[in-house]
Amino acid sequence: MIGQAVQVLVDAVSVGGLYALTALGIGLIFGVMRLINFAHAQLIMIAGYAVLLFFAQSAVLAVLGAVAGAVLLALVVERMAFRPLRGADPATLLIASFAVSFLIEKMMIMLVGSRPKGVDFLPMLAGQVEIAGVRLQLLQLVTILVSVVLLVATTWFLKSTRLGLEMRAAAENFRMAEVLGIRANRVIASAFAISGLLAAAVACLFVAQTGLVQPRMGLQLVIIAFVGTVIGGLGSLPGAAFGGFLVGVATILLEALLPPELRVFREAFLFVGVAVVLIFRPQGLIPARGLAGRI
């Protein structure tokens, strides 16, 4: 009984970690640009296909390919789609991100077809380990570990490097940051590169879990993670990560705790929970500070 509870908990935390990483990638771009980037899903997707391309050679090559693919696509999208729209209002940016998202997805369907492809990525993590009498999936533990490492690394980067400081300043007041001499292109391109890196990590873990790659992958993750950034507090990075984590955990707990006949409605329960959070804390759980009074 306790063993089962621990298993569900580990499952929940690992899924929460994936959503937290996704939400952090989305939140980073929203922070510096006020852009809700739905094309983040395609960063995950392209990284998934990079894994498909290279996993037979070596796992290391697959991970490197995923990172290179997602970071490159993120930079190309920023340069070609979003840089010309710099300073546009958030609604325009949102619609542009939908356009980019559809464009890449449809192009991928044209190129490789819409059928899912099986990937036996990281099969050595499919096994189970027994810790204190509880059998746990190795992959879930690795997912939790990678999530924690990346969250800590991103936090360190933002807190302790010059570029991270510039990104935080730009997130709070982009105009003032530029007045002080911070170069917008550098900060925004870096944010996109990091979001690509996070998307690649999510893709590797997700592909290892599901064993599938398809042009539509990533969309579900991004939509749920976006909900996470909203309840965490749009514009706040700790809020995004925490909100994403919370939503992921809630998804798994709902699946485990709901009576079987209600399980198909787990997303409905999730969104009721989200609505309740937003009624009581419309600014999110960890709201961003200092977003008012921008010059």
Next chain:
Amino acid sequence: MTVPRDLTSPGGRLVELGGLVIRYGAIAAVQGVDLAIDAGEAVAIVGPNGAGKTSLLSAIAGIVRPSAGSIRIAGRPLAGIALSDVVREGVALVPEGRNIFGSLTVMENLRLGATPRRDASVSADIDRVFADFPILGERRDQPAGQLSGGEQQMLAIARAMLSRPRLLMLDEPSLGLAPNIVDKVYDILRQIRSQGVSLLLVEQNAARAFALADRACVMSRGVFTLAGTPAEIERHDAFDAAYFGVAMAKAGAA
């Protein structure tokens, strides 16, 4: 009408505005302004709300691009300079409302002020800020948003000065501050001036600005209605009408 005085100093022209027009859609906030500021000079622009003073500063800072006319910084046209490079030309801005980064620490705000600099003396300069303003030193690791209004103003000025500007522009530096704090702010501005930094000051508090400035301009509805030394302007009959007249009418209406 506008009387831009030709006061070419040995330091040379730092800023030159010619026929500056700034439009926001159908509204013209600035409608043809000429202004020259020499190195080491302190110029005050006073006038009622909505006169176009903030737009003028925003244009010199590169935030707002003029619809017509020219801006030259040390002879170089501003039109070809990116917003983030204006500070590298020696122009620093303390905007209205200060715009410190409230979620960043005092220290981080100051480090951002030194963004254009590559030299090794940045941390020595920051230490000097902490020596001059012990309260900022005590709170160096606290979020700047927790500082009082006066402390935030000191931080905003210190942050701007860390770029080592030739021209420091301040938009309403006394706004919302207690009189004794305003005294302090103006003491600092006097010190900055004595280091040879030019000042361009926008104020509603004309008396304060005039006490500091070499020259003053009265701005109303997008144009300079008067220009001269502060003493000349205070003697001028039109000054009350152009400035206090409007301010008093407002106070009466409120």
